[in-house]
Amino acid sequence: MKTSHLMFAGVAFAVVAEALLLMGNKNGEEEWASFRDAHHCIPVAATDGSNRAGYQCDDGQVHYRWRQMR
Numbered sequence: 001m002k003t004s005h006l007m008f009a010g011v012a013f014a015v016v017a018e019a020l021l022l023m024g025n026k027n028g029e030e031e032w033a034s035f036r037d038a039h040h041c042i043p044v045a046a047t048d049g050s051n052r053a054g055y056q057c058d059d060g061q062v063h064y065r066w067r068q069m070r
Contacts, residue, residue: 035057041058
């Protein structure tokens with residue numbers, strides 16, 4: 001087998017593996033929306049002076065969303 005065939009097979013395998021990983025990746029936005037509504041979460045600003053904001057929920061914790069983390 002030529003080296004070019006092996007390289008092509010490796011690239012094809014990487015593309016297929018990446019496609020399978022992306023298909024199985026769920027961002028959890030639906031779960032977060034139901035959790036936020038069920039626990040009466042309200043947005044709050046962080047007190048440490050950073051650009052991050054969280055949600056104060058009735059479970060006593062501040063939950064940070066991944067899109068807000070910098």
